[in-house]
Structures are given as structure tokens and as C-alpha cells.
Amino acid sequence: MYVTHEKVAVEFxxxxLNDLVHSHADLIATYEDAQKQVxxxxxxxxxxxxxxxxAxxxxxxxxxxxxxxxxxxDTTDIGQIAPRMRVVFGSLLSDxxxxxxxxxxxxxxxxxxxxAINNLTYIPGLESVLESNRLSTQRRQGRLQIAINLDE
Known part of the structure; x- marks a missing residue:
């Protein structure tokens, strides 16, 4: 079988991308768990x-x-159960x-x-989505930091 650089690049x-989707799926499940706990x-x-x-x-x-x-x-990854467990154990302490x-x-x-941005930006159209999603993640992190500060 002849494998081109383009085919290898697309498979990687x-x-x-699916690794990022897995991480999001795990976080969505973690948020669902957290909503039940707070x-x-x-x-x-x-x-x-x-x-x-x-989502x-x-x-x-x-x-x-x-x-x-x-x-x-977009299935959750059983190997990424640690964040969900932190939420469950955290609920024993406080919101x-x-x-x-x-x-x-x-x-x-x-x-x-x-x-991902450092490794994949050579693919056209990819950088803008990755940057946008990273900024969205940073905004979520900032909103969570505000909630943490209010709790202290």
C-alpha cells in the first residue's frame, strides 16, 4: 500500500481532533455530575x-x-474518569x-x-477553530475562577 504524506497527516x-472531542465529552459528563452535586x-x-x-x-x-x-x-473515555471523581469527592466538601x-x-x-495548535496549524482552516475553542475554554475557566473567588 502506498501511503502519501497527506494521508498520514489527515489520519493524525x-x-x-477526536482526542479533543473525547476531552470535551468527558468534561460535559463532568459538568453533568457537578450540576447534580452542587x-x-x-x-x-x-x-x-x-x-x-x-457542546x-x-x-x-x-x-x-x-x-x-x-x-x-464523541464517546467518553473511561481512562479520563479522574475529573469526574474529583467532582464527586469535592461535593463531599463544598460547592x-x-x-x-x-x-x-x-x-x-x-x-x-x-x-494541538502547535502541532496542527499547518492544515488550512484548522487554526481558527482551535484558537476559537481554546479561547472559549479559557473564558469558561475564567468564569469558574470567579465562582471560586466568590466562594472564598
Whole structure:
């Protein structure tokens, strides 16, 4: 079988994009868990908004995967259960501990986007979506930081 540079690049691209989609799917599940755990109604609403924002990021990534001929894999990854467990254990302490767990998970997602941007920007049309999603993730992280500050 003859493998071209373009084919290899697309396969790596699809793997990296689906890794980001997995991370978002895990965070969406984590936000759902967090919404069930927190007591403050305002915080529940905030977490719902942030969860919906995650879903928008997944839609943008799904469009990229589709444009490059791939199949979206948006299932959660059992290996990424740690953030969900932090939320559950945090709920035993306070709403603030739950929010801090989400903040940490969002920080890891920012790192994943930074790595993806550094590795994949040579593919046309990809950089703008990755940058947009990274900024969206940073905004969510900022909103969570505000909630943490209010809890202290």
C-alpha cells in the first residue's frame, strides 16, 4: 500500500481532533455530575451554561472531522474518569471544591488545545477553530475562577 504524506497527516489530524472531542465529552459528563452535586441554584445555572458551551466546541470540532473525511468519536473515555471523581469527592466538601475540580479540568483542556495548535496549524482552516475553542475554554475557566473567588 502506498501511503502519501497527506494521508498520514489527515489520519493524525483526525486522531488529534477526536482526542479533543473525547476531552470535551468527558468534561460535559463532568459538568453533568457537578450540576447534580452542587447546592446553589446560581451555580447550577452557571454549570449548565458552561456545559452548553462545551457542546458548541464539540460541534465545531465535528465539522472539522467531517470536512477531512473522518468519523466523529464523541464517546467518553473511561481512562479520563479522574475529573469526574474529583467532582464527586469535592461535593463531599463544598460547592467550591466541585468548581475547583472543573477549573482544573478546563486548565488541562487549554493545554491540550495549545499542544494541538502547535502541532496542527499547518492544515488550512484548522487554526481558527482551535484558537476559537481554546479561547472559549479559557473564558469558561475564567468564569469558574470567579465562582471560586466568590466562594472564598
Amino acid at each position: 489530524l483526525l486522531d488529534d 447546592k446553589a441554584p446560581e451555580l447550577k445555572r452557571l454549570l449548565e451554561q458552561l456545559r452548553e458551551d462545551q 458548541i466546541n464539540v460541534q465545531l470540532l465535528a465539522q472539522l472531522v467531517s470536512e477531512h473525511g473522518g468519523k466523529l468519536n 467550591g471544591a466541585v468548581v475547583r475540580a472543573l477549573h482544573t479540568a478546563e486548565a488541562k483542556l487549554v493545554q491540550e488545545y495549545t499542544r
